[in-house]
Structures are given as C-alpha cells and as structure tokens.
Amino acid sequence: xxxxxxxxxxxxxxxxxxxxxxxxIMRQGVPTIINPYDLFALEEALRLRDTHDGEVTVLTMGPPxxxxxxxxxxxxxxxxxxxxxDRYFAGSDTxxxxxxxxxxxxxxxxxxxxxxxVFTGKQTIDGDTAQxxxxxxxxxxxLQLTYVAKIASIDLAAREIKVERRSEGGTQxxxxxxxxxxxxxxxxxEIRRGSIQDALCAARSQVLKWSAADAGIEDLTKCGLRGSPxxxxxxxxxPARAEKAAKIDTAEMALxxxxxxxITAIFTRQPALExxxxxxxxx
Amino acid sequence: MDMIxxxxxxxxxxxxxxxxxxxxxxxxxxxxxxxxxxxEYPGSKNVQGAIMYANMLEKxxxxxxxxxxxxxxxxxxxxxxxxxxxxxxxxxxxDDFNExxxxxxxxxxxxxxxxxxxxxxxxxxxxxxETTVTELIRDAKDRVIGVRTDRAGGAxxxxxxxxxxxxxGLLGTRAGLREMPKPQTVALAVKEMHxxxxxxxxxxxxxxxxxxxxxxxxxxxxxSMAGLGFLYTNKESISLGIGCLVSDFAAMxxxxxxxxxxxKTHPSIRPLIAGSEVKEYSAHLIPxxxxxAIPQLFGDxxxxxxxAAQLNNAIHREGSxxxxxxxxxxxxxxxxxxxxxxxxxxxxxxxxxAMLDKSFVVKDLRKYKDMxxxxxxxxxxxxxxxxxxxxxxxxNFMRVDGTPKIEKEKATTAAFIKARSRWGLVSDAVRLxxxxx
Numbered sequence: 001x002x003x004x005x006x007x008x009x010x011x012x013x014x015x016x017x018x019x020x021x022x023x024x025i026m027r028q029g030v031p032t033i034i035n036p037y038d039l040f041a042l043e044e045a046l047r048l049r050d051t052h053d054g055e056v057t058v059l060t061m062g063p064p065x066x067x068x069x070x071x072x073x074x075x076x077x078x079x080x081x082x083x084x085x086d087r088y089f090a091g092s093d094t095x096x097x098x099x100x101x102x103x104x105x106x107x108x109x110x111x112x113x114x115x116x117x118v119f120t121g122k123q124t125i126d127g128d129t130a131q132x133x134x135x136x137x138x139x140x141x142x143l144q145l146t147y148v149a150k151i152a153s154i155d156l157a158a159r160e161i162k163v164e165r166r167s168e169g170g171t172q173x174x175x176x177x178x179x180x181x182x183x184x185x186x187x188x189x190e191i192r193r194g195s196i197q198d199a200l201c202a203a204r205s206q207v208l209k210w211s212a213a214d215a216g217i218e219d220l221t222k223c224g225l226r227g228s229p230x231x232x233x234x235x236x237x238x239p240a241r242a243e244k245a246a247k248i249d250t251a252e253m254a255l256x257x258x259x260x261x262x263i264t265a266i267f268t269r270q271p272a273l274e275x276x277x278x279x280x281x282x283x
Numbered sequence: 284m285d286m287i288x289x290x291x292x293x294x295x296x297x298x299x300x301x302x303x304x305x306x307x308x309x310x311x312x313x314x315x316x317x318x319x320x321x322x323e324y325p326g327s328k329n330v331q332g333a334i335m336y337a338n339m340l341e342k343x344x345x346x347x348x349x350x351x352x353x354x355x356x357x358x359x360x361x362x363x364x365x366x367x368x369x370x371x372x373x374x375x376x377x378d379d380f381n382e383x384x385x386x387x388x389x390x391x392x393x394x395x396x397x398x399x400x401x402x403x404x405x406x407x408x409x410x411x412x413e414t415t416v417t418e419l420i421r422d423a424k425d426r427v428i429g430v431r432t433d434r435a436g437g438a439x440x441x442x443x444x445x446x447x448x449x450x451x452g453l454l455g456t457r458a459g460l461r462e463m464p465k466p467q468t469v470a471l472a473v474k475e476m477h478x479x480x481x482x483x484x485x486x487x488x489x490x491x492x493x494x495x496x497x498x499x500x501x502x503x504x505x506x507s508m509a510g511l512g513f514l515y516t517n518k519e520s521i522s523l524g525i526g527c528l529v530s531d532f533a534a535m536x537x538x539x540x541x542x543x544x545x546x547k548t549h550p551s552i553r554p555l556i557a558g559s560e561v562k563e564y565s566a567h568l569i570p571x572x573x574x575x576a577i578p579q580l581f582g583d584x585x586x587x588x589x590x591a592a593q594l595n596n597a598i599h600r601e602g603s604x605x606x607x608x609x610x611x612x613x614x615x616x617x618x619x620x621x622x623x624x625x626x627x628x629x630x631x632x633x634x635x636x637a638m639l640d641k642s643f644v645v646k647d648l649r650k651y652k653d654m655x656x657x658x659x660x661x662x663x664x665x666x667x668x669x670x671x672x673x674x675x676x677x678x679n680f681m682r683v684d685g686t687p688k689i690e691k692e693k694a695t696t697a698a699f700i701k702a703r704s705r706w707g708l709v710s711d712a713v714r715l716x717x718x719x720x
Contacts, residue, residue, distance in 0.1 A: 193435070
C-alpha cells in the first residue's frame, strides 16, 4: 500500500504575535512546527502502513526551510519525503496550493507507485480554510472523506475503506472505494515517538526537492500569486476587550441573591437574550 | 523493533560547544560519529550570553567567519564595580579590535549552535535531536561500550562515548563516573533578551556597523553573594543577566529574578535598555568550581568534556572556549588512539588529559585554583563592602564641595579601615593576590 500524506510547516501559533501597527503576523523568530492537524493524519497513515505494509510518502509545498518539517516527519517513521519548492509557488492561495500539490501527488504516483490513500489534516492552524484537502481530491478525481474521526477498516483486496465521519448530526459510517482522500480530524490518535532506527533513517535519508518542472507542472499561471484569485482586502486585529471581569462576593450572600445578581448582570449586557429566553418559554 | 547491530567509532552525547567541537573534529577525520542531543534542535536549551572567542573556533573551523551567525565583534569591554546608585568602571575600547579577523564576538547560541551542528553534519556525523541518552552500557569488564536512549529500538554501540552533556552531567553522575556538582561549585544565571532597534543599540553604546560592547559588573546587585552581572550587545538585542552561586541563593533565600530586577532597574543599566521589549527569559547553571572541581576526565570507553567536566573559567568569564577546546582535544586524542589501532582503554585515553593539561584550559584553571573558594567565603567583602567603599571613594574624589583634598583622602582611608580594619585590608589584598597569582 502506498500512502501520500500532505503536511504543512506553520508558525507555532502559540508563540505568534500580530504587529500592532501593520496588523500583519510577525513571523520573525517564531518557531515553526508541523501543522498539528496534519500529525493526526500522519499517525493514521503510519498505523495503516505498519499493519498493512507499504510505504508512506510525506509531501509538502513551501520554502526550503520546510525541509525541517519533512525531516521531522521522517523521524516519526515516514519512508520518503518530497519538498515541492520553487519561487513560482510563492504567494499561493488554497486554489493554487491544491493545484500544485495534486500535480506533485500525480508525479509521486508515477515515480513511486499510485497512492491508495491520500491524507491531509482537517485544516491548517495558519490558514484555517480546510479547502486544500478537498481541492486536491477534486483535481485528482479522488473520492473524499472529510472530517474522519476513525478508520474502521480497510480491505485492500476489495479496494474498500470504511471510516467514521463526524458530522453535525452525529457520526456517519461511510464506505468508499480506494483510492480516496481522507482529511483527518484532530484528537483521533497521538503521534508516535519514532524509534532510534526511525531517527537514524531520518537523519540519513535525503529529502527530495522538486521544482515546478520536476513535479511535471507545465501551466505556471495556475501557480503562486498568479494562480491565486484570493485577494486580501483588509487585515485587522480584533480590538482587545476593554471590559474587566466583575467579581461577585458570594461569601455573605444567599444563593438566590447570587443567581439574581448574575442573571441581572448577564441581561444588562445582553438585552436580546432576555427576550429570546422568554420567547422560548425559558427563564 | 529489531535491535540495531550498528557500531559507531564514537557517540557524542550533547550538541553544545564541546560536543559539536568533538563531533566535528572526529567526523572530519573520517570517524563514524553519532551525536545525540535531547533538545529539539542544537542550541534550543542554551542560555549562554554569549561571547565567542575566535581563536578556539579557528582551530576547529578556520573559515567560520564565512557563514557563522555572528552578532557583533567586541571593540569595548567595561568592567564595573557597582553600589546601589553608581558604578565605578574600567573601560577598554580599542580600534585595534576592528581587525580583519576580530578576536571576540557576541553570538546568540540558539542560532550559532544550529550553524555549528550543520557543519557537524556536513563533516559526516549523524546527528539525532530530541533523543535523550538514558544509560551508558558497559560490558563485563565495566568498559563503556554504548548507550541506551529514551527512544524505542534498543542500544547503540561505539568504541568510545564522549560525554558532552553539560553542567548537570546527569548521565555521568548516574553512571558513577563523577559526583553530582555541588551547590557551592555551580552558579545559577538568569538572562533576559531585550530587543531594541539596531540604531538604538549603536547610539547608546557608541558603536557603528558590527561593533559590539559588553559590560560585566560586580557589586551590591548580587546582594553580598559571589556573582556577576553582564550585558552583551547583539545586533538587535541586548542580553542582560546575572548569576550567583546556588549555595548562596539557598543560604540567602533569594530568588534569581529579584537580582535581575535589581540589575535592570539600576540607574546605570536602566537607560541602556530603556524602551526594549523582553522576548526571552531563561536560566541555566554554570560550573564555577574551577580547577578543584574537575572530575575524572577519562575512563575505559569514555571521556568527558566541556561543562560536564566543569571546565569553566569563572574569573575570566570564559566557558565556551574551554568547552570547544576540550572537545577538540578529546577528539584529537581519540583520533590518535584510533590511528594506532589502539583500543579505547583508560590507559590510552589518558592521552586526552595529558594533552588538555598542556593547553590553556587546565593551565588557566590551575592558575585560579584558589579563587572560587576565596570569593565564595569572602563574598560579602568582595561583592558588597568593597564595591560600596570604592563608590564612596570615587564620589568623594569627584565631588567638589570646598572640603580640603587632604581631608577627603583621610575620610576615604578612614572608611576603608573602619569597614575592614587595617589587618582585614591587608589580608584581603594578600589573599586576592595569592589566589590570582
């Protein structure tokens, strides 16, 4: 079985700050990590590889420094890493990204065997769009299973996979034929700690660096800024809330009075709420 | 998982200055080297100020200036003795330091160590980060033959293990190769990184281009403890910190951040960092025991280098160059033993100590062998009484208020005698001179 997993190197959002004047993200000096959602997909891919044999190819598009993320993925036990890097890709939005990645996946398939599964994380923590996974699926003509919480079973002989998909109403049990694309939900597993062998392999293996031409991309107008119709109209930082938390001293109060005071405080702040609750027969 | 039947010539534990120097030297001489680092990347756990001395790195990587991340080369060094409101200083600044190959640089270790580690990998060593060595493996004859890590997959073997694990030396201590460092032989240093625009730093310290300045200060900021405050100019930041002996912190029941706050708000320091943004706060131990604290440096299948070997010259604030040099010398000794097809026995590895004894590392530490004890036991005099007296004397000398000069001088002399007595003054001076000699 051949599994391709797409990851993204993102700034560690826990350590990121917004420039107070320009409202742009201050990336300088912010450490980078593998997009945390992608780690769930990577672990799932590795588990499938471990139980069903085969190979896991990790793919990312990004600047040369994205190699660090791929090395990390190799350290977790991935078998091969491909870095799609070219100045033509600079400024890609989700449309251009999914185009480039789908082309690269096709090339990976040609070179190392057609993938049975393509994994992505649910979304990235820097873009938060959740569009690239479905975009890749559409372009490659793959069936897509999004927001997958669990892989119930996989039958390679019958070319079938069963998954649990979280939806608003509950959990859907879905069956799909292979190959397909899965976007993995967070919290579904925990990324492993690679063995000493994995770490040694990662340190010794080469990350393949592909340019647009290497990935067989001919139409450069679909890449990077040129291939990105998204326009950022305005960037703004949400203003910090001026309100302070109020403290109610409950030691000397009867519980009923505490409740009354709380409700009054909430309704003063949210006048519409009182009406709504009364309308629904609450309160 | 399978056991690895992979044998290395050497395993280096730690990717700081000494570990990188050792790994680089061995790998570039064709040895099969594995380096294990517990941090996420080399330098990620580092706190050093830091000043890097070119000479010691040149001996390892002669053309390091081509691509190493260097902040500023030092043209000025200020040594301050402080009381609560003033400082008395010796400043040395020279245009001679603006040379083609400058002598000292400020560096940021998180960046520098990454660069050094890249060199190590380019030299052919295998470097694994996020890998903690948990145990040294020994054979029936008690020789160290490999290590076990916190990763699954078994043991890794090598002819020799270079312990470059840093000041705490947990592994060496656990393995019984050395004692745990004592509170009176390690200092705890705390450091903040204050970010300021390049032009502001240049303006405040009278610098241009890559020129840099450092301040090192002793005095009442260390609250009578043996301690040193430091301020280093980087390109766009200032490293500011202070360190005191752990035993003193414990005895005084003082918190390190209190001292750092006192240093930051000192009227001589405050304007230098005004308007800065603090982006980093860190703390680390520094070996300060000097010559007498150096543990056994070699054994069957192992050598210990750098901070783990307590090789730090606290008096001259030199640590990383001793680390680099000990790492390089250990590597050269190992290369020499290997070239003779000799086994990595205690007897053969004694070559490392013999070579190290001949170097400035041990010579310098031996010169100051009595200094740590003196400054420690007499810390309240050297770090509070004298700084106060010196400040008073300086002020007395500078202030013009109609007092006849002869009376001023008498007052100064009287203050010294009152504080320490004639005998005390002579004895402090003699003891300091003897320890320095």
